[in-house]
Amino acid sequence: MKFIDLEHLDDLALGSVFLATGGGGDPHVPKLIAHEAIKKYGRVSVIKPEELDDDAYVVTIGSVGAPTVSLELLPSIDDAARTLEAFEKHVGRKVDAVASFEIGGGNSLIPLVAAAGKGIPVIDGDGMGRALPEAQMMSYPIAGIRPTPAIAFDYAGNTAIFEVSTTAIYERHIRSYSMAAGGMITAAEHPMTGKELKRSIIPGTLSFSVGLGRTLRENRGQADTLLKPLQEVFADSIYGECRLIHSGKVIDKATRIIGGYDIGEATIEAFDGKGDNLTVSIKNEYLMAKLGDKVSASVPDLITIVDYETGTPINAERLRYGQRVSVFATGCPEFYRSEAALKVVAPRCFGFDIDYVPLEKLWS
Amino acid sequence: MRIGIDVGGTHTDAVILDGDQVIAATKALTSADVVSGITDALDSLLKDGAISQDMIETVMIGTTQFTNAIVQRRELSPVAAVRISLPSGRGMPPMVDWPADIADAMGGHIYTLHGGYLYDGFPVADIRDDEIAALIKDLLKKGIKNIAIASAFSPMNAQPEKIVASKIRAAIPDARITVSHSFGRLGLMERENAAIMNTTLLPFADKVVSSFLDALAHRGLHCPAYISQNDGTLMSADFVRAYPALTFASGPTNSLRGAYKLTGLQEAIVVDIGGTTSDIGVLQGGFPRESNVVIEIGGVRTNFRMPDILAIGLGGGSLVLDEGQNIGPQSVGHNLVTEGLVFGGETLTTTDILVASGAADIGDASKVAHIPKTTVEQASLTMHEKLDQSIEMMKPGGKEMPVILVGGGAILVTGGLKAASQLHRPENSGVANAIGAAIAQIGGEAERLMSYRETPREEAIKKVTDEAKGRAVEAGAETSSIKAVDIEETAVPYMDEGATRIRVKVIGDLATGGSS
Numbered sequence: 001m002k003f004i005d006l007e008h009l010d011d012l013a014l015g016s017v018f019l020a021t022g023g024g025g026d027p028h029v030p031k032l033i034a035h036e037a038i039k040k041y042g043r044v045s046v047i048k049p050e051e052l053d054d055d056a057y058v059v060t061i062g063s064v065g066a067p068t069v070s071l072e073l074l075p076s077i078d079d080a081a082r083t084l085e086a087f088e089k090h091v092g093r094k095v096d097a098v099a100s101f102e103i104g105g106g107n108s109l110i111p112l113v114a115a116a117g118k119g120i121p122v123i124d125g126d127g128m129g130r131a132l133p134e135a136q137m138m139s140y141p142i143a144g145i146r147p148t149p150a151i152a153f154d155y156a157g158n159t160a161i162f163e164v165s166t167t168a169i170y171e172r173h174i175r176s177y178s179m180a181a182g183g184m185i186t187a188a189e190h191p192m193t194g195k196e197l198k199r200s201i202i203p204g205t206l207s208f209s210v211g212l213g214r215t216l217r218e219n220r221g222q223a224d225t226l227l228k229p230l231q232e233v234f235a236d237s238i239y240g241e242c243r244l245i246h247s248g249k250v251i252d253k254a255t256r257i258i259g260g261y262d263i264g265e266a267t268i269e270a271f272d273g274k275g276d277n278l279t280v281s282i283k284n285e286y287l288m289a290k291l292g293d294k295v296s297a298s299v300p301d302l303i304t305i306v307d308y309e310t311g312t313p314i315n316a317e318r319l320r321y322g323q324r325v326s327v328f329a330t331g332c333p334e335f336y337r338s339e340a341a342l343k344v345v346a347p348r349c350f351g352f353d354i355d356y357v358p359l360e361k362l363w364s
Numbered sequence: 365m366r367i368g369i370d371v372g373g374t375h376t377d378a379v380i381l382d383g384d385q386v387i388a389a390t391k392a393l394t395s396a397d398v399v400s401g402i403t404d405a406l407d408s409l410l411k412d413g414a415i416s417q418d419m420i421e422t423v424m425i426g427t428t429q430f431t432n433a434i435v436q437r438r439e440l441s442p443v444a445a446v447r448i449s450l451p452s453g454r455g456m457p458p459m460v461d462w463p464a465d466i467a468d469a470m471g472g473h474i475y476t477l478h479g480g481y482l483y484d485g486f487p488v489a490d491i492r493d494d495e496i497a498a499l500i501k502d503l504l505k506k507g508i509k510n511i512a513i514a515s516a517f518s519p520m521n522a523q524p525e526k527i528v529a530s531k532i533r534a535a536i537p538d539a540r541i542t543v544s545h546s547f548g549r550l551g552l553m554e555r556e557n558a559a560i561m562n563t564t565l566l567p568f569a570d571k572v573v574s575s576f577l578d579a580l581a582h583r584g585l586h587c588p589a590y591i592s593q594n595d596g597t598l599m600s601a602d603f604v605r606a607y608p609a610l611t612f613a614s615g616p617t618n619s620l621r622g623a624y625k626l627t628g629l630q631e632a633i634v635v636d637i638g639g640t641t642s643d644i645g646v647l648q649g650g651f652p653r654e655s656n657v658v659i660e661i662g663g664v665r666t667n668f669r670m671p672d673i674l675a676i677g678l679g680g681g682s683l684v685l686d687e688g689q690n691i692g693p694q695s696v697g698h699n700l701v702t703e704g705l706v707f708g709g710e711t712l713t714t715t716d717i718l719v720a721s722g723a724a725d726i727g728d729a730s731k732v733a734h735i736p737k738t739t740v741e742q743a744s745l746t747m748h749e750k751l752d753q754s755i756e757m758m759k760p761g762g763k764e765m766p767v768i769l770v771g772g773g774a775i776l777v778t779g780g781l782k783a784a785s786q787l788h789r790p791e792n793s794g795v796a797n798a799i800g801a802a803i804a805q806i807g808g809e810a811e812r813l814m815s816y817r818e819t820p821r822e823e824a825i826k827k828v829t830d831e832a833k834g835r836a837v838e839a840g841a842e843t844s845s846i847k848a849v850d851i852e853e854t855a856v857p858y859m860d861e862g863a864t865r866i867r868v869k870v871i872g873d874l875a876t877g878g879s880s
Contacts, residue, residue, distance in 0.1 A: 075453070077456065078454065
């Protein structure tokens with residue numbers, strides 16, 4: 001796709017909730033601010049990573065903080081563009097295009113606000129291909145891109161400059177800065193050249209999310225009938241495999257907050273009560289699914305739970321006892337199956353005592 | 365003795381309660397002017413002279429008029445929406461995501477000012493006297509008297525809203541003002557929406573409350589009058605003149621509370637089956653379980669306290685399709701009495717199935733004699749399955765729970781319900797709403813985001829509880845009877861350990877000789 005315009009925002013937000021695998025926050029406010037920005041400044045050009053010049057200068061942009069805070073501390077229409085301007089002033093050069101941290105949830109939309117305000121293109125791609133809880137899990141640092149120089153910009157235009165050695169340290173620092181600055185800031189980080197971007201980005205996820213949202217909207221209805229259109233969309237993408245791994249009723253769901261994470265499990269019993277129950281482990285996102293004792297999908301592959309009747313993705317916070325749901329699993333981009341990526345996103349990194357086995361091998 | 369009145373879209377129900385006893389009950393049609401429906405119901409209750417007016421201590425009224433006004437876009441007055449949050453939220457003005465027709469009805473008077481607070485109590489910005497002066501000047505010039513004010517994190521620090529409100533009041537003495545912190549909950553846009561919807565209804569609220577009180581006075585009832593809120597508690601009638609929006613969704617709440625009163629069951633599922641839908645709710649401690657999701661009213665997002673209701677398309681007028689394999693959601697609704705087969709119509713409805721099965725004697729049974737037995741059995745099975753599935757969805761975590769059936773359509777349930785540990789069909793279930801209104805108490809609620817690191821947990825909860833108690837007293841509760849019925853603590857992800865959202869709800873008895 002060449003442009004993102006007002007009519008794409010609902011589909012993008014819906015697709016991004018599917019790709020958020022239970023996490024990522026409610027995209028309602030980000031969608032509104034993107035809507036107002038595009039209405040005011042016009043549609044946003046989308047360019048593929050390979051269309052970018054090798055020596056172009058790109059920065060990633062998005063919100064960092066606690067989604068609960070942004071219920072009161074609303075974003076402004078020019079926050080993202082002014083963040084970029086502050087970044088440009090600091091590094092002393094123009095930014096040619098912006099890219100997203102993560103396509104899953106609200107941060108799929110913030111780069112559009114920046115791009116609209118500055119009149120520059122947004123790159124079709126992101127740094128996760130899904131939602132994951134920490135910055136060092138992004139493809140950019142995994143591919144060796146330094147997180148800084150980075151700039152954080154608060155609601156009043158105060159800025160902070162970061163120069164740190166690793167993304168893990170950057171993550172700690174920017175989180176505490178975000179809390180000091182009202183709980184939600186806009187950040188421009190992981191600057192890179194076009195050449196670096198091409199080897200570190202998960203490509204095509206922006207346009208894919210719009211198409212996925214459209215598929216979900218046009219095929220709204222029972223999950224069984226949604227499977228085929230979904231498989232067609234995924235087969236044609238970097239994700240590949242898409243499977244309906246279970247349908248049934250949520251018979252148990254319990255989570256609690258530990259160290260900033262929403263951690264717990266949901267158990268889903270087949271409608272006819274026969275066969276093994278599916279247990280989905282949650283740590284902000286849906287990270288592992290087991291049918292009885294057998295693993296049927298795990299991170300970094302995607303696990304998404306949808307309402308059985310409508311196919312609408314259900315956020316982990318909203319999942320509750322009695323809901324009739326279907327669980328889809330899809331492959332993850334090849335990038336996340338590399339040794340370097342699995343060092344930070346394999347099941348063991350989230351405390352699960354299993355090795356990662358790709359979805360299609362689990363089911364072959 | 366108390367009188368409970370429920371003014372619904374179709375029927376106005378009324379009951380007289382003596383303690384727990386239902387002394388008299390009546391159903392009248394809701395009139396276009398509402399008031400004559402109420403007087404008809406009162407006449408019918410008091411007609412035989414066994415109960416005299418001076419035996420009635422209080423009257424409680426439940427009404428859908430304010431919800432309907434918003435949904436149907438009528439009786440709405442122009443409003444100035446004032447938000448105090450700059451420099452945050454630039455380019456995201458009040459009503460930005462409202463449907464155009466209702467936003468237009470407000471007149472598009474939008475003002476944004478500097479001020480408000482952050483989650484930790486640090487100011488977003490200082491409020492500016494010059495901005496407030498300019499606002500007042502413009503309000504005077506345009507002659508706007510209905511004003512809604514919302515500031516960032518006002519549930520935690522309402523000073524900015526209070527300061528702006530008092531300055532407006534000083535300059536425009538007859539201004540009608542809603543400050544968003546009266547609606548408690550976090551979520552600036554949703555709380556602001558609630559304040560704006562409340563404000564647009566204020567002139568209408570005056571009219572409605574006056575006509576209610578007139579109707580009672582005409583029937584010689586001079587006792588205090590109360591109106592029910594969406595959480596199953598009461599407001600004094602005069603309080604409603606200031607907070608009409610708090611009546612939204614009080615209908616389903618009253619039906620749940622009435623079901624509690626009729627059975628005494630504190631923990632139960634309530635299924636209210638009407639003509640078009642079955643509304644399924646959950647009683648927890650005798651009160652409706654509240655919904656956590658964003659609720660839209662007339663297309664506007666709000667965070668009102670609403671009961672968690674699952675409405676499914678199954679009622680006495682629902683269409684029976686495919687030899688009984690499918691039922692609803694389409695319904696002939698109020699036209700059942702002309703369109704249903706047993707009434708000589710041409711549409712196969714659930715009521716016709718009931719008559720064909722021999723479980724009820726309604727209309728002309730010969731008109732449904734031709735329906736195959738297999739269709740009757742299949743339709744009955746589909747109905748019961750639909751209800752079972754929906755009850756399962758509403759049941760809290762794996763618990764066995766009894767089910768209470770209320771509403772005119774409750775007769776559709778001829779067999780048992782697998783999802784129910786026990787099935788209750790209380791007497792007088794047809795007027796459960798009016799009973800729910802009659803037994804209501806006074807409530808109050810408060811919510812804050814606090815850090816247990818800075819304020820010890822017990823102290824924090826006490827602070828929020830005191831705030832809720834203050835609200836209950838303001839609404840007409842007797843201080844010594846107030847107790848906390850629900851304390852909700854939610855840890856906030858991605859914030860400091862100890863950051864917690866605390867919500868407290870309190871309930872108390874009506875203050876005797878309370879204001880009316």
